Amino acid sequence: LAMMSLLLLSQNAMAEIVVGFAQVGSESGWRTNFSNDMREEAKRRGITLKFADSQQQQANQIRAVRTFIAMRVDAIVIAPVVETGWTPILRQAQRSDIPVIILDRNIRADEDLYLTRIASDFVEEGVKAAQWLVENEQDECRVVELQGTVGSTAAIDRGTGFNRVIDKHDNITIVRSQTAEFTRNRGKEVMESFLRAEDPNSICALWAHNDEMALGAIQAIKESGLAPGEDIKVISVDGIPDYFLAMANGLANVTVELDPHLGAPTYDVIQRYLKGDTDIPKLIRTTGDVYTQATAAEEYQKRSQ
Numbered sequence: 001l002a003m004m005s006l007l008l009l010s011q012n013a014m015a016e017i018v019v020g021f022a023q024v025g026s027e028s029g030w031r032t033n034f035s036n037d038m039r040e041e042a043k044r045r046g047i048t049l050k051f052a053d054s055q056q057q058q059a060n061q062i063r064a065v066r067t068f069i070a071m072r073v074d075a076i077v078i079a080p081v082v083e084t085g086w087t088p089i090l091r092q093a094q095r096s097d098i099p100v101i102i103l104d105r106n107i108r109a110d111e112d113l114y115l116t117r118i119a120s121d122f123v124e125e126g127v128k129a130a131q132w133l134v135e136n137e138q139d140e141c142r143v144v145e146l147q148g149t150v151g152s153t154a155a156i157d158r159g160t161g162f163n164r165v166i167d168k169h170d171n172i173t174i175v176r177s178q179t180a181e182f183t184r185n186r187g188k189e190v191m192e193s194f195l196r197a198e199d200p201n202s203i204c205a206l207w208a209h210n211d212e213m214a215l216g217a218i219q220a221i222k223e224s225g226l227a228p229g230e231d232i233k234v235i236s237v238d239g240i241p242d243y244f245l246a247m248a249n250g251l252a253n254v255t256v257e258l259d260p261h262l263g264a265p266t267y268d269v270i271q272r273y274l275k276g277d278t279d280i281p282k283l284i285r286t287t288g289d290v291y292t293q294a295t296a297a298e299e300y301q302k303r304s305q
């Protein structure tokens, strides 16, 4: 019996790890880079990844997690589209003794319901974005803001960080603010509405919660006859290759990079947990630097090879 259980144990240990991943969707270039990294890193490690694209709908994410529980995967990874509404499904995963890892955006739930969260500090990203504007605009500066998905940590916290800085500078004020869902198309449409609602020459800067929306807005600014990056400064977050190209061409000014390479830290944690390591922190931070036109051309080369 001992030999049999030893054999089974060793076979089990060698068995492929199966991970279920409920991804938000494919709304932005950053999200696509993140999804590709999760797939490629799983392949590199011989991990079977069950991938669900939830088209930015929380109901689809919850359905996918329920399926992963039924499949009895070894671990579940969730990149939550919004912060609320997760407790019931996380309780189901816990009852099935399947560890859950939260990636990127946050959830409002008891932290006993998940193993760890791997994410950047979105408040810090908003702070860094505003600090560039404060350092580069001493005159009166009227800002329009393209917010991310309503209720998502990225939109809530980036807004908090940006406002915390500009509240200390009377010359900078946000005069229009609206969500454009982190997408390029909506970024263009909402920027067009801002350019109709305000005298375009009175807008000093655009603050976009991600590069995708900023790139759509740049198109709208161009079509209005103004020069993005000059007449209207463009400030953003993510650091996707297309945005580095826009900065290299003088169409945008600054971005705060968001690391899309979450595969390695995610699978490290899963493999540690499955080997019995219980000393796993509740939060694992990723970081990103600020990039401007000064280095945009060389950074674009690096990212587009």
Ligand code: GYE
Pocket: 027, 028, 029, 030, 031, 104, 105, 154, 182, 209, 210, 211, 212, 237, 238, 258
């Ligand atoms: O900035 C954006 C994506 O949740 C921080 O989601 C992430 C954001 C990222 O749609 O491109």
